[in-house]
Amino acid sequence: MLVIDRILVPHDFTPASVRVLPHGLALAARMEARFYVLHVADRSDAPYPARALPAVRERLQQAGVVSEEALRAVPIEGVSRKDGGVAETIHRFAREEEIDLIALGTRGRKGARRFLTGSVAETVIRRAERPVLALRGEGAGAPPVPGTLDRILVPVDFSEDAREAGRVAAEWARFFDAQVDLLHVVTGGSASLPDQASSVSDEEHGGPEKTARRALAAMGRGLGALGVPVAVHVRTGAAAPRITEFVEAEETDAIVMSTQGRAGLERFLLGSVTEAVIRHVPCPVLTVRSYGRSIRALAD
Structure with missing residues (x-):
């Protein structure tokens, strides 16, 4: 909770x-x-x-x-x-x-x-x-206020920070009776898949998009066990623009995302991406991390 x-x-x-x-x-x-x-x-x-x-x-x-x-x-x-x-x-x-x-x-x-x-x-x-x-302080019309949330987006790079964001989003969804959307953006040359998935070639899995979808589905099953509806989505391209496009196309009410992802040159949810999303989306963005004070009291 x-x-x-x-x-x-x-x-x-x-x-x-x-x-x-x-x-x-x-x-x-x-x-x-x-x-x-x-x-x-x-x-x-x-x-x-x-x-x-x-x-x-x-x-x-x-x-x-x-x-x-x-x-x-x-x-x-x-x-x-x-x-x-x-x-x-x-x-x-x-x-x-x-x-x-x-x-x-x-x-x-x-x-x-x-x-x-x-x-x-x-x-x-x-x-x-x-x-x-x-x-974001600008935007047409009033943003949705808590209590009217129907869809909560979690951008996922399979880091522990992103997994914590998913767990927080699931608790948020339970509270507001909302759906959780898990989104992974496959970026060129990105090594963002979980270790167990990346140990097998993309060809054996059917390509990076299918590999990512399987990994998201496994994550979604864990969150779905908490009693919230979960949908998984995979996009290809640059992370921040694809996240923003998803928000606009799917009428997302809120985003929960981590402020830091995997280390290395191909980090997905590093601050720059999170900050770019915050600057461009009209909905509230809840940033979380796997350490520090938590708003989640959940038995994993």
């Missing part, structure tokens, strides 16, 4: 920050978690970071995502901290308050004092010792 007791949203009063607030608050209401809104300030008279939440609560109520009672029961704490380095302040606060999940927008204000612009968001994601839910 998912274990999320404390959710943090870094907030700088930009559209990107406002856009991610409904996701954090809806999750807090659904999971009965405490909700923190953190503003990293550069002056002592910084605005109260939770001031936008009444409008967000009203929007969620109107959408019928969670009940009014659940929303009003969420303990909310707005916090301002003096800037000692934005990403560092976010990580320090997360450690101090034992945050389980960080939700952030990936665009912020321009200029030297910009807050959640790409470089800061990427630093948070790369260094986080806990899962991060990232949502």
